[in-house]
Amino acid sequence: MIAIGLIISFIVGIFLTLSISRRLSWVEVLGLAFPLGIGLQTFLIVCMDWAGIHLTARSVIIATFVVIAGLGVYLFWRRKQVAEWSKTLFKFGYPTVNWLWLLGIAAIAVVVIVNVTKTMYYPTFDTDSVRGFNLMGMAVAHEGTIKNLSIFTDVNFLPIQRGGGSYLTYVPLSQLSYAYVYMLGAETSKVANALIFISFALAFYGVLRRFATPTLTVLTTFFVLITPEMLGFSSMSGTNFTHAVYASLGILYFVTYFYKKVPSLLWVSAALLMLNNWTRSEGVAFIGAACCVLLWQSIQTKQYKQLIFFGLLCIFPFLFYNVFLKVHHLESVQVFILKPFWDAEKMGTIFKEVWILFNSATFYGVTFVLFFFVMLSNVWSIYKRRDHLVTLVLIVFSWLFYTFLVYQIDYIWDSILNVLHYSYKRFLFSFVPLVWFYIAVNHNVTWVFGKIDRFVFPTPKKSK
Amino acid sequence: MAKPINKKPPQLRRPQVAQGKKVVPPRPPQVVQKKPATPHSPFKQWLLRAIGFKSLLLAVVVGLLLYGGIPKNSGYQWTFVNYLKGNWDFIQAHDTATLDEIYQMKCGFDYAYLNYIKQHTPDTAIILFPLKEYLTEKGGDMQLSGNVGSKMWVTHFVYPRRILYKDEAEINPLYKDVTHVAIVAARGYEDLDYFVQQRAYFDIQPKKYAK
Numbered sequence: 001m002i003a004i005g006l007i008i009s010f011i012v013g014i015f016l017t018l019s020i021s022r023r024l025s026w027v028e029v030l031g032l033a034f035p036l037g038i039g040l041q042t043f044l045i046v047c048m049d050w051a052g053i054h055l056t057a058r059s060v061i062i063a064t065f066v067v068i069a070g071l072g073v074y075l076f077w078r079r080k081q082v083a084e085w086s087k088t089l090f091k092f093g094y095p096t097v098n099w100l101w102l103l104g105i106a107a108i109a110v111v112v113i114v115n116v117t118k119t120m121y122y123p124t125f126d127t128d129s130v131r132g133f134n135l136m137g138m139a140v141a142h143e144g145t146i147k148n149l150s151i152f153t154d155v156n157f158l159p160i161q162r163g164g165g166s167y168l169t170y171v172p173l174s175q176l177s178y179a180y181v182y183m184l185g186a187e188t189s190k191v192a193n194a195l196i197f198i199s200f201a202l203a204f205y206g207v208l209r210r211f212a213t214p215t216l217t218v219l220t221t222f223f224v225l226i227t228p229e230m231l232g233f234s235s236m237s238g239t240n241f242t243h244a245v246y247a248s249l250g251i252l253y254f255v256t257y258f259y260k261k262v263p264s265l266l267w268v269s270a271a272l273l274m275l276n277n278w279t280r281s282e283g284v285a286f287i288g289a290a291c292c293v294l295l296w297q298s299i300q301t302k303q304y305k306q307l308i309f310f311g312l313l314c315i316f317p318f319l320f321y322n323v324f325l326k327v328h329h330l331e332s333v334q335v336f337i338l339k340p341f342w343d344a345e346k347m348g349t350i351f352k353e354v355w356i357l358f359n360s361a362t363f364y365g366v367t368f369v370l371f372f373f374v375m376l377s378n379v380w381s382i383y384k385r386r387d388h389l390v391t392l393v394l395i396v397f398s399w400l401f402y403t404f405l406v407y408q409i410d411y412i413w414d415s416i417l418n419v420l421h422y423s424y425k426r427f428l429f430s431f432v433p434l435v436w437f438y439i440a441v442n443h444n445v446t447w448v449f450g451k452i453d454r455f456v457f458p459t460p461k462k463s464k
Numbered sequence: 465m466a467k468p469i470n471k472k473p474p475q476l477r478r479p480q481v482a483q484g485k486k487v488v489p490p491r492p493p494q495v496v497q498k499k500p501a502t503p504h505s506p507f508k509q510w511l512l513r514a515i516g517f518k519s520l521l522l523a524v525v526v527g528l529l530l531y532g533g534i535p536k537n538s539g540y541q542w543t544f545v546n547y548l549k550g551n552w553d554f555i556q557a558h559d560t561a562t563l564d565e566i567y568q569m570k571c572g573f574d575y576a577y578l579n580y581i582k583q584h585t586p587d588t589a590i591i592l593f594p595l596k597e598y599l600t601e602k603g604g605d606m607q608l609s610g611n612v613g614s615k616m617w618v619t620h621f622v623y624p625r626r627i628l629y630k631d632e633a634e635i636n637p638l639y640k641d642v643t644h645v646a647i648v649a650a651r652g653y654e655d656l657d658y659f660v661q662q663r664a665y666f667d668i669q670p671k672k673y674a675k
Contacts, residue, residue: 131616
């Protein structure tokens with residue numbers, strides 16, 4: 001039952017991915033299928049609960065089949081494009097054997113296999129998940145409801161849920177993906193985390209491959225996956241790694257749309273950024289950064305429809321869930337300060353701690369240090385050729401927006417230092433793939449790897 | 465004025481006899497026809513590239529660089545030695561462990577005690593825990609961790625049973641409906657409606673005496 005349920009998630013994901021774009025490689029489709037599929041299913045679960053349908057494995061699977069049928073009709077209508085895309089699946093020639101690429105793939109396979117084994121071996125034990133995300137998943141699967149869930153509505157839990165930092169305020173993608181796995185009869189929910197990790201490795205490789213040589217792509221993917229703190233957290237049930245997957249891939253598809261001029265990739269980006277905001281509320285920082293770039297583009301072209309539609313689409317899940325909570329009287333204390341203010345001490349504390357995090361080899365390896373070094377070495381190309389300026393703008397703006405959100409929070413349930421040491425540290429996971437992407441695609445590194453590739457695989461001269 | 469056209473007469477390519485000598489015409493350049501190279505089959509071409517030494521050399525160099533460089537970074541050292549190798553070795557050594565055993569490895573006595581409560585109470589039970597300040601007291605050789613002070617954390621392990629702490633006696637309406645009392649470090653016996661003679665440090669007892 002568990003395998004069938006997860007295959008259904010995968011199928012709905014493939015249908016959804018292909019409905020949005022037929023300009024993706026098969027590696028990308030495989031990588032995006034589960035994240036988009038399970039994201040869609042969690043959205044369906046909330047809709048079903050709102051409609052008063054009891055949540056069980058059977059009801060969720062039936063609803064998923066209805067969506068698959070709808071998407072199937074759309075894909076049948078677009079069958080010529082789907083047939084064109086499917087031809088790419090069977091294009092096989094004699095591949096050029098690149099030993100470095102093979103070495104990289106072997107290393108990635110080892111990391112993925114060991115991490116997935118570790119993820120599946122241990123049940124949920126990290127504190128945040130035990131008392132929040134996983135507990136909600138278990139309870140939804142057991143009680144078949146969200147709006148009347150005992151841990152939200154029971155008098156025994158009201159003081160906890162109505163207070164600041166309540167798990168009630170967390171948008172529900174991870175929790176409901178665990179609920180779905182529990183509904184299918186699993187003993188633990190960790191298979192969802194394992195599949196997200198595998199999907200991320202595939203999707204990141206796929207999107208970076210559009211910009212970089214196979215050798216560079218495989219090395220960069222390897223370095224992203226071995227980022228110490230991120231790898232450690234990917235095997236736990238927290239929401240941070242899942243959020244990093246949606247946020248970073250959303251931004252990377254936005255970059256791909258911008259530089260490769262493939263309109264459908266903007267909607268792949270929108271779907272991922274929607275789910276980024278459906279996993280953690282602060283994901284709005286990435287939506288804000290993407291909207292800034294799109295606004296700049298809209299001002300130049302004087303076309304604003306795309307910007308408005310993109311912005312509304314990305315923010316929709318967050319608004320939808322908040323309306324859902326409000327309608328069902330599931331409210332907690334607001335910890336966000338809505339009016340602007342200036343507190344130099346608070347700002348100083350934030351930047352001091354953030355600087356320590358950026359320099360931490362223990363948490364992020366060489367990621368951020370190498371990024372600063374590469375960015376500095378590329379200043380001339382940025383100035384002269386605007387080399388991946390949009391990628392840099394997206395990274396910096398997302399970071400600034402998130403830091404601003406951290407600054408605007410009223411720390412009534414925890415100290416700011418704790419939030420910086422733990423939450424902020426984990427939020428930076430979203431930047432790890434983005435930063436490595438920039439390291440791989442900037443002018444200098446591309447030039448060096450182009451030379452290496454031409455040295456190793458000289459292009460045969462064409463005979464006249 | 466137009467220049468007069470001063471064209472040279474075309475030279476004849478005929479053996480000319482001048483002053484009684486025979487002029488040997490230049491030999492036409494010899495075109496050496498090379499033998500056409502034997503075309504390799506696509507598989508042979510691939511095989512030739514496959515054993516490309518440049519690619520192999522690069523892989524060896526990069527592999528050695530990573531092997532030598534990665535341990536110098538404390539974070540990556542942790543990734544490979546502690547995380548990947550450490551976890552793999554541990555899992556191989558304990559691959560037959562049950563879910564309960566793994567939980568106990570991670571959560572220690574907390575899990576053992578909460579699982580005991582779960583096994584000895586009905587799903588509808590409302591369980592009273594002692595005051596939070598006493599939860600981490602030692603009882604014999606055993607002691608609970610601070611996590612047991614979190615209602616949500618405890619609920620995860622005993623769900624769907626409901627729990628409350630004695631601290632909530634005044635504010636929680638469930639207090640009057642308590643069905644069981646969790647005995648922690650021998651505290652909690654005073655909340656039972658009956659007297660227990662054989663007392664354990666950690667136990668679960670029904671609030672009212674069951675015949």
